[in-house]
Amino acid sequence: MVDPRSFISSLKAQPWYSGQIVAVKELPAKEAEYAEEARLLKTPFPEPLERYLSARGIRLYSHQVEALERIRAGENVVITTPTASGKTLAFNLPIFERLHRDKKATALYLYPLKALTNDQLRAIRELEEATGLALEAAVYDGDTPQHLRPKIRERSRVVLTNPYALHEYLPWHYKWQRFFQNLKFVVIDEGHRYRGVFGSNVALLIRRLRRILSYYGSEPQFILSSATIANPEEFAFKLTGKEFTVVSRDGSAHGPRYFIFWNPLKYPARSAHRQTSDLLALHVESGLQTLCFTISRALAELVARWAKEAAPERRIASYRAGYLPEERREIERGLKERELDGVAATNALELGVDIGGLDAVIISGYPGTVISTWQQAGRAGRGREPALVTLVGFENPLDQYFMNHPEEFFSRPHEHAIIDLENEHILMGHLLCAAAELPLGRSELKLLGANEDHLKPLEGKFLQKSSVGWIYRGTVRPVDLVNLDSISERTVQVLCDGELLETMEFNRALEEAHPGAVLLHQGETYLIKELDLEKDVALAAKEEVDYYTDALKISEVSLLRAHRTQEVSGLELGLGELRVTERVIGYRVRRYERTVGIKDLQLPAVEFETTGLWLALPDSLRGEVERAGRGWPGGLHGAEHALIAMAPFYAMCDRWDIGGVSTPFDPDLKGPGIFIYDGFPGGIGITEKLYELLLEWVEATYRLVRDCPCAEGCPSCIYSPKCGNQNRPLDKEAAVAILAAIREALSASA
Ligand SMILES: [Zn+2]
Ligand SMILES: [Zn+2]
Incomplete structure (x- = not known):
């Protein structure tokens, strides 16, 4: 491939170069660390797995062996090695081994997004096929056809789902008796996604699951895979209530990486987005297959279009969540087989999807977390080849902080992922769900982080005390009262063409779904036409706009x-x-980084x-x-x-x-x-x-x-x-x- 240093020199020779490269960090290549042959495995794998590994010529990295030996030993393990380091194999091997030896054992895999579930099902089915183990792995969620459901519940030994579906189906646990009784593993993939409000809800959902499981007499091991975070042990404990061993020392190999910090503010005559497309065009013209991450779908398409104009003989496409699955597969295949030279994408491509390694990645705008930045950067690198990563900083504090202090990006630990088990609003909802799933005994309150004081306000209308514990007696299904993405009971539904786009906290809706707001949803832009606070419904229309809105808020x-x-x-x-009173008084309209207007709004204050x-x-x-x-x-x-x-x-x-x-x-x-x-x-x-x-x-x-x-x-x-x-x-x-x-x-x- 092109020598990165000479590419950087050619960048500096461009007419549009004016000192934007504020730092280049060289990260050395790393040799693979394999587990030493002599102590490769404490005991060999059963024949079908052994055959699979040798047929594929797979040599296990040291961290894979560490993780799998700990899983074999019955520990709960959190694996935090980088993307593409073979995390999935590290836990699939011991799980398959156990399921091979124990013909009744089952495993539950939890993914934060539906799209990931299907991707992973493919990987698991491949392993099933290659090893000849018939586990009837299946996805079970809202998309699963009704007629297939009983068969999955009765026969599948590996079930993949997402927290929303688990929340919905947990009250029907008696239908899952066989699966739950034999459950040996719960795998939580992309664990770092379970943070904040969503994570805190999922932490309580997992405790509800654990309670049901112990009712059926099973106590499975938990396996968590996560991007690198500052507090993996604390985080895994809060998410599940279990003690974990951390496996973080990465044994996989990679080539040298060049991390370029590009500050477009050094050349104010050209917008950051134009500079992004200049960079993309130059990358592909130099023969570097490049993936460019942008913050929105509109920008992904613009950047791709501009880059194509600048490099007409190269194959450049855009990729985003709204495309049909076939279209997406086609682009993924084009990248993998190197038929495409460049792709501008939203972060839809950040996650698990297999596209192989690229020569270079451009990250246009700091994605908000160090974790996401590394995940996007991790798309660059093929085997031992050098990889180039360019971070284009926008005009806002965090982006510019990194532009002015690039060394901080590498020297600081990643962010702390936060889960709060003490939010009473969240807790109350899950207590109701738990009481509806099985009578809630006093001794079980501790598992949910609750005590009897929490139940008092619920007694009467929602809960009734009986000799077997508290029983739910409300009139609505409690799972309908709890939204895993929110805290308060008052939520606003954002509808587009009569379909639910998303559900938002009431406070959030005032800020993000007021009339005139541009709502970003999975990289697509929607314009809010109306916010009806009597019905708590916002009406959105899909529109491609090239501006953003920011709610203006005052608080006391x-x-x-x-x-x-x-x-x-x-x-x-x-x-x-604290008691907080907030009022959204208007909004600012920004086209790229410039304010082009300010509009007033009349909305109620929230306290x-x-x-x-x-x-x-x-x-x-x-x-x-x-x-x-x-x-x-x-x-x-x-x-x-x-x-x-x-x-x-x-x-x-x-x-x-x-x-x-x-x-x-x-x-x-x-x-x-x-x-x-x-x-x-x-x-x-x-x-x-x-x-x-x-x-x-x-x-x-x-x-x-x-x-x-x-x-x-x-x-x-x-x-x-x-x-x-x-x-x-x-x-x-x-x-x-x-x-x-x-x-x-x-x-x-x-
Ligand atoms: Zn300043
Ligand atoms: Zn202020």
Whole structure:
């Protein structure tokens, strides 16, 4: 393949090059680490598996052997090695081995998305065929035809499904008696996807499953596969309630990788998206087969079109979720067989789909997490060949933070994935489901993280105490009361052509499904025509638009209860319960990065209680800032925006999952302060994690603002596109001074 260094030189020779390459990081090639032959396996595999491995010439990597030996030993294992390192084989081998030896044993595989289930079924069927083990593996979810269902429940020994389907079918557990009684393994693939509100719901769903299983006398092993996260053990424990062993040392081989940080802001005359297509065109013209990730379907198509115009004799396509399965398979095949030179795609291609390795990947816009960035980057690399990855940073704080501090991308651990088992809104719903599945005994409450106090408000209308435990007596199916993607009971259904597009929390809907909002759904753009708050329905139409909308929101907070407080050098920090009032007052229309209009909205205010943290600042600091001739309220406001912008780097969340308020005088704090809170009723554990990581978070935020090359503040540091106060007042130097003071106080106490 093309030598990466000479490619980089040719990039620099382009007429449109103006210093955009702010860093190139070379990651050395890695040799494979195989398990040493002598201690390859403690005991050999049964003949069919042995035959499969030798027929395919598969040599197991060290981490595969480690994982499979631990699974054989009965441990719960979480595997966090990179994409394409053979994670699936590492757990499929011991599972197949067990199912071969124990002719009744069964296994349940859980995937976060339907599309993945079908992909994985293919892999499992191949293994079934190659080994001659007839396990009748099948997918069981909403798409499974009715007439096939009884047969699967009665005969299949491997069932693949998703949490939504499991939630729906758990009340019918008696039909699954054979399968559940013999269940030896629960595999949770793409585990890192179960975080935040979704993850917290799934954690309780898994506890409901465990309770049903123990009723049928089985206690299966759990196997979790996940992208690299900072806290795999804690995360796996919270998700399942079980202790896990982590297998993270990757034994697979790869060639050298070149990671280019491309800052389009160095050449303001050409948009970041145009520069992306310039890059894609140059890559394919140089003979590098390239996959370019964009943030939306509209951009995937634009970038592909522009690149085709620039490189007409090359084969370039776009790929997105909305295509027909046949179309997608065709593009996947084209990539794998190298009939396509370049593809611009939404993150639909980030997950499991097999497309083989490419020469290069362009990531246009930081995908929001270090995890996703590595998963997308992992698409580049074929065997020992060198691979090129280019990250194009947009004009927003996290993107520009990496552009200004590329070394941080490699040196810091990945984000913490968060699951909150203490959100009472989530817990209540699952308690009802559990009581409807089987009478809920007192001793079982602990498994669900509940106690009798949680049941009191439900008694009477929903629950009845009996000699066998609490029994559900409500009138609706409790599984209909619980939506795995949300917390509050009040949700809004977004409909398009009479079909349900998605269900949203009420608060979310005010922000994302107000009239005029552009809604991104699986990379497609929809325009909201109407939001009916009497029926809680939003009507959307599929439209290709080239602009985005950001809701403008104002909030107020009051402090209800402090859980933790500390004082360091005159700075008071706290974590506790807040009452938040938020109101969406309008929205901003952005075409690419520019604001092209602001519109007003009349929507009701929402009030909720949640978890939040606060920083109460000493008045002496105000004096210092003002003596330097800087604006104190503008400094507080800027620091608040920047802290929120950096938060997703520490606690895996979206910038918009948290909210904030800053004020020169807060009546609860009796002085100036900044509040940051979880934007969900009851809280979801984000600010709790931020409170734990306070010093690191403040430190990085300080560096973000200090090192931003702008003079007076900009969208890459202290501006927020959703600020209901139109980003006024803001004072960058004062924000730096305030963040520096907080950082100093915190590090003095550390
Ligand atoms: Zn700036
Ligand atoms: Zn603001």
